[in-house]
Every structure is written in C-alpha cells, then in structure tokens.
Amino acid sequence: xxxxxxxxxxxAIIISAIALSVGALAACTSSxxxxxxxxxxxxxxxxxxxxxxxxxxxxxxLSLHGDFSADGANFEQGYKLWAADVNAHGGINGRQVKLTxxxxxxxxxxxxxxxxxxxxxxxxxxxxxPFSSKLTTPASAVAARAGYAFIEGAGGxxxxxxxxxxxxxxxxxxxxxxxxxxxxxxxxxxxxxxxxQRPKTxxxxxxxxxxxxxxxxxxxxxxxxxxxxxxxxxxxxxxxTQYTTQAGLVAAQHPDLVVLGSTDVPTVxxxxxxxxxxxxxxxxxxxAAGPDQGAAFTKAVGAGNATGMMVPNGWYPSVAIPASQxxxxxxxxxxxxxxxxxxxxxxxxxxxxxVAAQAITATGGVDNAKIIAWLxxxxxxxxxxxxxxxxxxxxxxxxDAFIFQWQDNGKNFVQVLPQGAAGTVAILATKPxxxx
Amino acid sequence: xxxxxxRAIIDGILVGGVYxxxxxxxxxxxxxxxIINIAQGVLVILGAYLSYSLxxxxxxxxxxxxxxxxxxxxxxxxxxxxxxxxxxxxxxRTSMTLLVTYAVALxxxxxxxxxxxxxxxxxxxxxxxxxxxVFGFYLPWIFIYGFILAVVLVLAIYALLYRxxxxxxxxxxxQDETAARLVGIDVNRVAALTFGIGVAVxxxxxxxxxxxxxxxxxxxxxxISRLLAIIxxxxxxxxxxxxxxxxxxxxxxxxxxxxxxxxxxxVFYAALVLVLLIRPTGFFxxxxxxxx
Numbered sequence: 001x002x003x004x005x006x007x008x009x010x011x012a013i014i015i016s017a018i019a020l021s022v023g024a025l026a027a028c029t030s031s032x033x034x035x036x037x038x039x040x041x042x043x044x045x046x047x048x049x050x051x052x053x054x055x056x057x058x059x060x061x062l063s064l065h066g067d068f069s070a071d072g073a074n075f076e077q078g079y080k081l082w083a084a085d086v087n088a089h090g091g092i093n094g095r096q097v098k099l100t101x102x103x104x105x106x107x108x109x110x111x112x113x114x115x116x117x118x119x120x121x122x123x124x125x126x127x128x129x130p131f132s133s134k135l136t137t138p139a140s141a142v143a144a145r146a147g148y149a150f151i152e153g154a155g156g157x158x159x160x161x162x163x164x165x166x167x168x169x170x171x172x173x174x175x176x177x178x179x180x181x182x183x184x185x186x187x188x189x190x191x192x193x194x195x196x197q198r199p200k201t202x203x204x205x206x207x208x209x210x211x212x213x214x215x216x217x218x219x220x221x222x223x224x225x226x227x228x229x230x231x232x233x234x235x236x237x238x239x240x241t242q243y244t245t246q247a248g249l250v251a252a253q254h255p256d257l258v259v260l261g262s263t264d265v266p267t268v269x270x271x272x273x274x275x276x277x278x279x280x281x282x283x284x285x286x287x288a289a290g291p292d293q294g295a296a297f298t299k300a301v302g303a304g305n306a307t308g309m310m311v312p313n314g315w316y317p318s319v320a321i322p323a324s325q326x327x328x329x330x331x332x333x334x335x336x337x338x339x340x341x342x343x344x345x346x347x348x349x350x351x352x353x354x355v356a357a358q359a360i361t362a363t364g365g366v367d368n369a370k371i372i373a374w375l376x377x378x379x380x381x382x383x384x385x386x387x388x389x390x391x392x393x394x395x396x397x398x399x400d401a402f403i404f405q406w407q408d409n410g411k412n413f414v415q416v417l418p419q420g421a422a423g424t425v426a427i428l429a430t431k432p433x434x435x436x
Numbered sequence: 437x438x439x440x441x442x443r444a445i446i447d448g449i450l451v452g453g454v455y456x457x458x459x460x461x462x463x464x465x466x467x468x469x470x471i472i473n474i475a476q477g478v479l480v481i482l483g484a485y486l487s488y489s490l491x492x493x494x495x496x497x498x499x500x501x502x503x504x505x506x507x508x509x510x511x512x513x514x515x516x517x518x519x520x521x522x523x524x525x526x527x528x529r530t531s532m533t534l535l536v537t538y539a540v541a542l543x544x545x546x547x548x549x550x551x552x553x554x555x556x557x558x559x560x561x562x563x564x565x566x567x568x569x570v571f572g573f574y575l576p577w578i579f580i581y582g583f584i585l586a587v588v589l590v591l592a593i594y595a596l597l598y599r600x601x602x603x604x605x606x607x608x609x610x611q612d613e614t615a616a617r618l619v620g621i622d623v624n625r626v627a628a629l630t631f632g633i634g635v636a637v638x639x640x641x642x643x644x645x646x647x648x649x650x651x652x653x654x655x656x657x658x659x660i661s662r663l664l665a666i667i668x669x670x671x672x673x674x675x676x677x678x679x680x681x682x683x684x685x686x687x688x689x690x691x692x693x694x695x696x697x698x699x700x701x702x703v704f705y706a707a708l709v710l711v712l713l714i715r716p717t718g719f720f721x722x723x724x725x726x727x728x
Contacts, residue, residue, distance in 0.1 A: 252439070
C-alpha cells in the first residue's frame with residue numbers, strides 16, 4: 001500500500017524511532033539488569049601449576065568510556081599499578097602477570113559480552129571485576145557459569161551477592177566494604193549528639209541505582225527513628241542529565257541534612273551547583289559516592305565547595321597501612337598529582353590484585369575451584385584497604401565502615417568517623433557556605 | 437504545591453533555553469542538508485571543552501570566550517562537512533550520514549579523552565552559582581543569560597534566513613536542491629556554511645551546558661536522544677520550533693519531577709509520541725517552515 005504520509009512525517013517517524021531507541025538504550029544501560037543468557041563452554045583453568053612459567057593471564061572488563069569512565073580509568077590504573085608492582089618483584093610463584101582489559105562502555109550487556117570473550121576466547125586464567133554493582137551483577141554470573149572466581153572491588157550492593165548464581169557458585173569476592181551499612185557510622189554520630197544539636201530535618205534524593213539506594217534508605221530509616229524528620233525522599237533516574245528541579249525541591253525545604261544517593265561525581269556536582277544557586281547550604285551533606293574520587297571530585301566542584309562534604313568508604317590516601325602508603329607513593333610517581341588526590345577506586349582495584357595474588361600463592365596455581373574454596377576457608381588477607389575476610393556470599397566481613405570528609409578548603413580528605421577510631425580526626429560539624 | 441509547580445515551570449523554561457541552544461544547530465543542519473547529525477551531542481561537549489580551556493588556561497570569561505569558540509566551531513563544522521559530509525550522494529545519503537556523523541562523534545570523543553582525560557570538569561564563574569531573587573524564587577543568572585541568548589540566537593538565525601541573500605539561498609536549498617542549483621545557487625557552499633553555522637551555534641549551547649553541568653568526553657551521548665526528540669517535536673528544520681519544544685519538554689519533565697522523578701524521562705518521550713500522533717509535523721513542521 002502506498003504511503004500517503006508527507007515527506008516530513010516519514011522522516012519524523014524515522015528520527016523519532018532513533019531518538020526513542022537511543023533514549024531507551026540509555027535507560028536500559030543505566031538500569032539494573034539481569035544477565036543475558038550467554039552459554040559458556042569453557043572450563044576454568046586448572047593447570048597453572050607452580051612449575052609453569054607462563055604468564056598468568058588475568059581478564060577484566062572496565063568502563064573506559066561511558067557514564068563510569070572516570071571510575072573505570074581509575075580502576076584501570078589500580079589494576080595496572082598492582083600488576084607492575086607484582087611483576088617488578090618477580091611475579092606470583094615466579095610467573096609474571098599479564099592483564100587483558102576490555103572496554104565495556106559502562107554497559108552491563110557489553111560487560112557480559114566481554115567476560116564471555118575473556119573466558120571463552122582469550123582463555124584467561126582469572127577474572128577481575130568491573131566497576132559498579134550494576135555491571136558486576138550480570139558479569140559475575142558469566143564467571144559463575146564457567147566456574148571462575150570473580151574477585152572484585154566495586155560491586156558491594158546487596159544485589160551482587162544475592163544472585164542465584166552466586167548463591168549457588170559462591171564465586172563472588174568483594175574486597176571492599178559492603179555498601180548497605182556504610183552510612184551507619186554517620187547515623188551513630190548523629191545519635192551520639194545531644195538532641196538539641198541533631199539535625200531536625202533531612203532530605204534523601206536517590207539515584208535509581210542498586211549501589212546508591214540501600215545505604216541511603218537504611219540511613220533514612222535509622223535517622224527517622226532518631227526523630228530526624230524526612231522532608232524529601234525520592235528516587236530520580238540515574239541517567240538524568242539535569243537535576244535543577246530535584247535540587248530546587250530539596251532546597252525549598254531547607255533541610256538541615258542532605259543524604260544524597262549518588263553514583264558519581266556529576267550527580268553530586270549538579271546538586272552542589274543547584275544548591276548554591278538557591279542560596280541554600282545544608283548543615284551536613286553526605287553523598288553515597290562522588291566525594292571519594294579525589295582530584296576528580298575537587299576538579300568538578302571546586303576545592304572550596306568540597307569542604308565539609310562527606311562520603312562513606314573503607315579507604316583514604318593517608319590511611320596508616322604501610323602497603324597503602326607505598327601504593328600511593330607509587331601512584332603519584334607514575335601518574336603525578338598529590339597523595340590526597342588518589343581516588344578510592346585505585347585502592348579497590350589494587351586490593352583485588354592483592355587478594356588474587358595471595359590466593360594464587362596459597363593454592364599454588366590458578367585453579368579457580370581451589371581459589372574459590374581457599375577464599376571461603378576463613379583466611380584473613382591483607383590489602384591496601386585493610387584486612388579482608390569473606391563470608392559465605394563473598395562479602396568482606398572485616399571491612400570497617402568509615403566516613404570521610406574534605407577539610408582545609410578542599411586540600412585534605414580525612415577520616416572523621418567513627419569517632420575514636422584510629423586515624424579519625426575531628427569532624428567539621430557544620431558545612432561552610434558554598435564558595436562562588 | 438502551587439509554589440512547587442511554579443518553581444518547576446520556571447526551571448523548565450530557563451533550562452529549556454539551554455537545551456534549545458544545543459538543539460538549534462541540529463535542526464538547522466537537518467533542515468538544509470537532510471542530515472541527522474548524531475555527532476551533535478559530542479559537538480556540544482567539544483564546545484564546552486573549548487570554553488573550559490579558555491577559562492582555565494587563558495582566564496577568559498565564559499561569555500567573552502564565545503567570541504573565540506563560536507568562530508572556531510564554525511571552522512570545525514566547515515571542515516567536518518568538507519571532509520565527511522559533502523562526498524555523500526544518492527538515495528541512501530540520509531541514512532549514510534547517520535553512520536558518518538557517528539564516526540565523527542567517536543573521533544571527536546577519542547580526541548577529547550586524549551586531551552582532557554576521563555575526569556568530569558565544569559565551567560565556573562561568579563554567575564554560574566549566583567541568582568536573581570524574584571517573588572521568593574532564586575533564578576540562576578546562568579539560566580537567565582542562557583534563555584536570553586537562546587531567544588537572541590533564534591531571532592538572529594531567523595533574520596539570517598529571512599532577511600539576507602544567504603538566507604534566501606538556504607531556504608531555496610531547503611525547498612528544492614535541484615531547482616536551487618538551476619537558479620545559480622552554489623548549493624555545496626550553502627551546505628558547508630550552514631553546517632558551519634549549525635556547529636558554531638552549538639558552541640554557545642556547549643558553554644551553557646558546561647556551566648550548568650559537569651561533563652566529560654562521554655557526556656554527549658546522554659544528550660543526543662533528547663536533542664533529537666526536541667527538534668522533532670519543534671518541527672524538523674524549525675529554529676523557533678526547537679526553542680518552543682525545548683521549553684515545553686523540559687517544563688513538562690520538571691513538573692512531573694515534583695511527584696515522581698523516575699517517570700520524568702519516560703514522560704519526556706511519551707510527550708513526543710503523543711504530539712506526533714496529533715500533529716505529525718511537530719509544532720512548526722518543516723512544510724510550513726519551507727513555505728514561509
């Protein structure tokens with residue numbers, strides 16, 4: 001049938017389809033995704049005896065482009081820094097380490113494809129995790145089906161550990177802090193304050209993300225129980241490109257405390273800028289992620305605006321762990337900058353390598369079944385983030401939650417909570433006004 | 437609630453101005469060349485980075501810097517047209533330009549990653565965080581300036597199209613390229629200049645985007661689907677339509693955000709579908725634009 005659509009309409013339909021497809025694709029890649037059915041036929045490497053001198057090939061997919069590219073780049077630096085250090089010291093069991101890193105463009109589906117390629121085509125000996133819980137969840141299922149251990153440093157959401165594949169294969173090992181409880185030290189701090197000094201009201205804007213929401217929701221629940229009134233609590237799309245309205249709605253309520261469920265630096269920066277435009281400075285501002293990204297954060301928001309910003313994490317550059325200090329010095333030597341500018345992603349990635357190295361050394365090779373069993377055997381491992389001990393689902397039960405804060409006009413990123421813990425300095429209790 | 441809705445509408449209008457500035461170049465290029473410029477989002481980010489370099493390295497004010505970035509982006513646009521677009525001919529030209537401009541986007545993105553790295557940056561000046569206090573609302577100066585610039589630029593482009601000899605050539609090319617050739621119009625020159633102007637205007641949108649959001653080389657991909665939706669709703673080729681559609685879409689999104697932020701993006705695209713069902717040519721359809 002001959003179409004009677006005018007010329008414009010035909011083109012409008014084509015371009016509409018493109019716009020909607022691109023939009024839908026963006027939405028899909030930004031939302032939680034279950035793994036696609038990707039059959040794997042490879043068996044994990046079980047050779048790799050101590051006698052072998054072939055390099056240990058470790059595969060990882062990282063977000064070198066896309067929404068998480070800044071974090072992905074930091075993770076790549078962390079993996080490479082660890083590999084270089086190991087190789088400079090003679091390798092593991094006399095074997096050099098070779099990294100095969102593929103770019104997933106921050107797309108969970110591409111991460112699944114990449115790990116399938118790494119396992120089935122590249123036949124890597126081990127797999128290291130990608131960046132973010134969103135990608136780790138489906139990617140770890142690929143590794144589980146192939147019998148690979150999946151040691152990772154940036155997948156701490158409950159959704160990562162509770163997948164059927166992990167509950168069956170127990171192959172996920174997160175060397176970092178599980179995120180659900182990461183704001184508990186902050187809540188405890190509020191609880192420790194005299195009632196007259198506690199924030200009266202709080203706002204909880206959250207990105208629609210498995211990483212961002214759980215700690216904020218738990219904090220809201222606990223703070224509400226303490227009598228802190230919730231004046232705003234809404235989830236916004238993680239793929240949003242403008243936050244003016246959300247931030248304006250929060251600012252209009254003038255809450256004493258803002259607990260932002262952010263996944264990255266741009267989200268925090270957008271809220272900061274919008275708050276400044278609305279002449280509103282919360283007395284306390286804590287974000288789930290973003291302020292932990294060192295220079296990447298201060299560069300985006302300005303050092304002055306960083307002051308007083310808090311973020312939960314398990315590591316900071318000046319932590320009193322000798323291996324961490326050596327890593328930071330090595331990082332600065334190799335990539336430049338200052339120690340306080342080293343992002344937590346670097347330490348998380350480096351820790352993944354450290355855990356893998358200890359497992360390979362202990363098991364005498366790269367037999368993934370042995371490595372999985374050994375990592376679940378109750379060993380306490382050492383990393384630049386502190387000690388690691390995995391529970392049955394691969395969560396790091398030894399990880400301590402700390403709250404960090406930018407102080408001294410954005411020059412220093414320091415541990416401020418829990419109070420009395422080693423390395424804790426005095427918290428800046430009231431956030432200074434935004435600088436222009 | 438009334439105050440919240442009023443605030444959302446004000447936000448929508450002001451932020452819509454910024455989106456209009458990013459979309460105007462896209463609709464202009466499509467109107468004249470039938471090119472769906474997938475690289476538009478990345479070009480916005482390129483414009484933002486040029487402003488960033490001038491601001492941080494040479495300490496040039498963001499708006500003064502436009503005197504440099506706009507001509508620079510014009511040259512970049514002409515070069516892109518000369519190198520990649522002008523060779524495309526035949527019935528598959530429109531669809532081929534999708535691939536070619538996507539390749540251009542990848543090239544520019546790669547260069548930006550090499551030069552600036554993956555870290556997010558933003559454009560800062562005193563007016564990016566200061567506001568005008570009116571009737572209990574704080575209106576950010578950067579959005580006010582952006583909206584004024586959007587209106588001025590739309591009027592300027594309108595004047596260029598309807599009050600100049602070059603504009604007549606452009607409109608003749610829009611209406612019928614073959615006929616335009618027959619009456620002596622250098623269609624290739626018109627196309628190159630139009631592409632250059634479309635990209636040059638994007639420098640303004642890029643600066644304003646960078647002054648209101650942090651960005652990295654990848655940020656353009658989050659924009660392109662919205663910009664395409666805006667120019668379709670406004671009417672392909674209609675510069676004024678891009679402004680009207682941007683304000684309409686962003687205002688709608690802002691208002692929905694009050695109740696349910698997670699629906700805001702879906703409503704943005706649902707509005708596009710609904711309007712096209714009722715009015716397939718958008719607010720100011722191209723037929724009407726060409727007939728003017």
